Amino acid sequence: MLVVVANDLPPAVRGRMKLWFTEPRPNVFVSGVKDSVAETVVSYLYKHxxxxxxxxxxxxxxxxxxxxxxxxxxxxxxQTQICGLPLVIEAQQND
Incomplete structure (x- = not known):
């Protein structure tokens, strides 16, 4: 599985991502692609x-x-790492 979250993708890249991924929210892409395809997609994103x-x-x-x-x-x-576990820090919400 591959999940891609972006602040702002270039329009051409976002359009291409929509071909293979589900976009549940703007600039959030989710797909169950195989490992080799995921590597190709990540390489494409690094390049473009x-x-x-x-x-x-x-x-x-x-x-x-x-x-x-x-x-x-x-x-x-x-992002941070605790004992080698990569984590994303969320802002604390005051209820």
Whole structure:
């Protein structure tokens, strides 16, 4: 599985992503593509997205923790690692 979350994708890249992925929200793409296809898509995004696009990838892998987290440029969400586990920091909501 591959999940791609972006701040702002170039129109040509976003249109191409819509061919293979479901877009549940603007600039959020989800697909159950095979590992080889996921690698191809990630390579394509690295080649065609400027750092301003702020792209974050979540890709399933066959070793702990079961997913890989990578990004291109600064994203709206901060990332951290705790004991080797990559995490995304969410802002605390006051109820």
């Amino acid at each position: 997205c400027p750092p301003e696009a702020g792209v974050m990838f979540f890709r399933s892998i066959n070793r702990p923790p079961g997913f890989e987290l990578k990004s291109i440029g600064p994203t709206k969400k901060r």
